Amino acid sequence: MTSSTDTLIRAELVSFSRDPGDGDMPQPGSLEHYGDGLLWLKGQHIHAVGHFSELSLSLPEGIPVYDYRDKLIMPGFIDTHVHYVQLDIMASYGRQLLDWLNDYTFPEECRFANHAHAEALSNAFLDEMLRAGTTTAQVFGSSHPVSVDAFFSACKSRQLRMLVGKVLMDRNAPDALLDGATGIADTERLIADWHGKQRLGYSVTPRFAPTSTKIQMDAAGALLRNEPTLWLQTHLAENSGELDWVAELFPGSRDYLSVYEDAGLVGPRSTFAHGIHLNNDMRKRLAERGANIAFCPSSNLFLGSGLFDRAAAKQTGMAFTFASDIGAGTDLSGFGTLKAAYQVGQLGGQPLTAWQGFYGLTMGNAKALSLDNHIGQLAPSLEADFVVIDPQATSLLSRRISHCTTLGERLFALMMLADDRAIYETWAGGRCQHRRDRSQ
Structure with missing residues (x-):
């Protein structure tokens, strides 16, 4: 059902459902990763998360899609x-x-x-x-x-x-x-x-x-x-x-x-x-x-x-x-x-x-913090708190990311080289509450 509260964002999506373990690769089932994903919000909550190619078949008409395919979205x-x-x-x-x-x-x-x-x-x-x-x-x-x-x-x-x-x-x-x-x-x-x-x-x-x-x-x-x-x-x-x-x-x-x-x-x-x-x-x-x-x-x-x-x-x-x-x-x-x-x-x-x-x-x-029923994942029914990350935020970060061949390498590069300039947007309660370009 279409609602004026629907928000649709297309981007790469990364979220964890449980501890990935200590290995070089996350434990099976601990990581949700959509290289071309869709985050579908209804009001303050997440309605659906998945591959854009699959969810796009059931999108409400007349709702614009934010195209952030050059960005990475993670939980807040x-x-x-x-x-x-x-x-x-x-x-x-x-x-x-x-x-x-x-x-x-x-x-x-x-x-x-x-x-x-x-x-x-x-x-x-x-x-x-x-x-x-x-x-x-x-x-x-x-x-x-x-x-x-x-x-x-x-x-x-x-x-x-x-x-x-x-x-x-x-x-x-x-x-x-x-x-x-x-x-x-x-x-x-x-x-x-x-x-x-x-x-x-x-x-x-x-x-x-x-x-x-x-x-x-x-x-x-x-x-x-x-x-x-x-x-x-x-x-x-x-x-x-x-x-x-x-x-x-x-x-x-x-x-x-x-x-x-x-x-x-x-x-x-x-x-x-x-x-x-x-x-x-x-x-x-x-x-x-x-x-x-x-x-x-x-x-x-x-x-x-x-x-x-x-x-x-x-x-x-x-x-x-x-x-x-x-x-x-x-x-x-x-x-x-x-x-x-x-x-x-x-x-x-x-x-x-x-x-x-x-x-x-x-x-x-x-x-x-006993808050995992509300926040912490990109998952249906949870609150829509998330960050939109720009891997090209600085020239140095962009150069390093361009040499990465796996998701793990890119995340590690972000962990070591990114700062607040890489936060393109911060959403909380289903609303964009910080946008980098607007705040400069």
Whole structure:
């Protein structure tokens, strides 16, 4: 049946339905690839995906077809750990984690008590994110409720699928950022106002163990028990100095992870950023509870925090995702995150294939966030969030692509050489929300 909401796009299509494995070629059945494909949208959702030659026989009359046969379409990129309130301190001189927090992060986040500032930065961040091809992210606000109200409002107006949370922090930070008297009540109000509204979800967000008392973390755990559809995001085992600090603050705890376990914060909708300094026992415990570690390669390199061990994660069954961790991260682009992940992997003898990288950035991240029923694939009934990639975006990328003979080679070239210039369009909720030529 013809509808005014039909949108038809002809292009090369690439999407993953499950983990492609570690081999040089993806596992059979894990990859959907249409060299000359058709993406058929109805409103905010995907109606059909397939070969153009087959689907063209049943197309509605009078609907124009966008001809992007020189482009590549993939699901929208997903970022599992990012701080929108740190956008303006990206590329601040790279001290180690705890110094970086005190010198740059905390002073910057104090500015988000002002609604106008939070609103302006929310929109600036979303503009940059869409320019980079990211359509969904799990986002830290500041400790000010207004920082989350402003961000949710900006996401709602653009009809984006986003997870966001107000930082909980009641000690070991500047007084202007502490929320001890009101933090949990403010979180409850934000959950009531925003969680589950349109495409929005709430992530309970204790910054990390050193800045929350046991009382606050226990209260955060109670929120999760009372509403199991909530998400949880925090930091874990990023820096060796951080580990020493946690051991000093929680002398009765078995290890860093047990601080979160005791508070009821470790579950299948929990994301722990970094997880560099873990032992296999901790990895197994995370795996048993279905939690994931957000691998933030450019941030880990920038702050000199260490190298994430993907092989150990896989060996123990611990899920991990890919994330930018702006502002210590140096690139909002998913391409940049995968490039850094490959470099980290090479240093540890764990090369990252393009199959693993782009699966992780799309379906893998969606699955870890329990969002794979909504996003992560180009598949019928899923939400129409996708990126249109231009392999000819730069002269260097074009030269390299011209020498590639397989899809795997082309995807790897994109992973290593592409940046936001290669994002020709970003679609979210069935609408084109960024077009490269229009934004220049």
